[in-house]
Every structure is written in C-alpha cells, then in structure tokens.
Amino acid sequence: MSMDGIQAGKKAAAIEAVNNHIKDNYIVGIGSGTTVVSAVDRIAERVKEEKLKLVCIPTSFQAKQLIIDNNLVLGTLEQYPELDVAIDGADEVDIDLVCIKGGGGCLTQEKIIAGCARELILIADARKDVETLGTTWTKGVPIEVVGMAYKPVLLQIMKTLGGTAQLRMASKKMGPVVTDNGNFIIDWIFDKPGNWKDINTTLQLIPGVVETGLFVNMAKYAYFGQPDGSVGVKHAQG
Ligand SMILES: O=C[C@H](O)[C@H](O)[C@H](O)COP(=O)(O)O
Secondary structure (H helix, E strand, O other): OOHHHHHHHHHHHHHHHHHHHOOOOOEEEEOOOHHHHHHHHHHHHHHHHHOOOOEEEEOOHHHHHHHHHOOOOEOOOOOOOOEEEEEEOOOEEOOOOOEEOOOOOOHHHHHHHHHHEEEEEEEEEHHHEOOOOOOOOOOOEEEEEOHHHHHHHHHHHHHHHOOEEEEOEOOOOOOEOOOOOOOEEEEEEOOOOOOHHHHHHHHHOOOOEEEEOEEOOOEEEEEEEOOOOOEEEEEOOO
C-alpha cells in the first residue's frame, strides 16, 4: 500500500466515523495519532456547517492542540466525567475488536477516556484490520511504566509472558521516551497471540505498570479505510 493510499484510507475512515457517530450536544473524546487529525478536521467542518454544540476532551497533548487549533470547545474529565463517544486510532485491531494502541505513546489517557465513553470508535487504514494481533504490527504492545520501575517490570514481563520487552528510546532526545504523564514506555514483543484479557490483567498486576496498550472489550465499532476511499465497518459482538 502506498503512503498516499494509506493516508486516503485513514481519512476516509475518519470522515465516515465522524459522520455516523457525532451528534449535537455530544461530549466527545478526541484520540491521538495521525488518523485522528482527519477526524478532528471533519468534526470542525461539521461544527461550522451544522452549528453543532460539542465539548471535546483530549487524550494527549497532541489531541489538546488539535482541539484548540480547530477552535473546538475544550473540556476536562473533571467537568465532563461521562462522554457520549470517543474516536481514536489504533495500531492493530483483531477480529474481536481487541486492539493495540500506544504506538505514539498516548495509551494511558486514551484508555481512561475510552473507559468514560459510552462508545469507543476506532478509525484506521485497512492494513490494521487483522485476524490476530501481531500480523502487521510488529512493534509489540506498548506498556506505560513508572520510570524507576522499568527494569524490574521489563524482566518480569519476559519471565511471566515470554517474548522480548524493551525500553522505548527517544529519537530527538537522548534517553527514553517520556510520556505526557512523565512515565516511560516498554514495548513488549510477544511470541504468539493469547488470551488478551488474561494477558492484560497479568501485565496490569505488575507493580510499576501504569497502563497497557491492550484495549480488550472496549471498542464498539472499527472503521477501516481503503486506498480507494471505501470504508469497511466492524461491530463488536455482544
Ligand atoms: O499512542 C498513540 C495512539 O494510540 C494512536 O491512536 C495509535 O498509535 C494509532 O496512531 P495512527 O493513527 O497514527 O496510526
């Protein structure tokens, strides 16, 4: 898939999801990443054209900037602890709509916002629509960890679950990536897919782990855009 094709797919998925799931007077969670940029563009367009009254709650520093730059109304969880919908990207989504998030390091606030929303809607290009996790996304599961605990956590993950866990290093700064919450990220490359609910619980129980990039039973719909602009929609069972 060409870069243009990927971009076209992201945009198409974002537009269709915003058209179908954003309604007047909604409190909307704004996810993070490149695909969400197109969603916020479309939200801003609809607010202008249809005079929608929305409040947008960000999942990251990037999302907050997107909301402000597009002149949307910015809110916080303190003001609006219950959201109507959250729209967010994903690094890979399996057949049960279990997904990996955090490729851009924003998983913790994303999961909090998703947990407060009635509906989590995923938007992605079609490469990310897979049967089992680890098919096209080979960078593993991002796990946010308190800085001083990164080494024991990393060792514990490999001992308990196998695979390879490594500290994510920054590219334009010496040392590790530091999240919006002041923590580090461990990327865990798993050997094979498993029971993601159990794996997620195991990871969360390791002291020092803040949150994992495994989103299990959270997404309600996933929109996958193709290079030709067509969009496939998947709905969670149950
Ligand atoms: O940390 C980043 C987020 O979880 C993103 O939503 C995820 O990485 C997908 O990003 P993109 O839309 O850029 O592929």
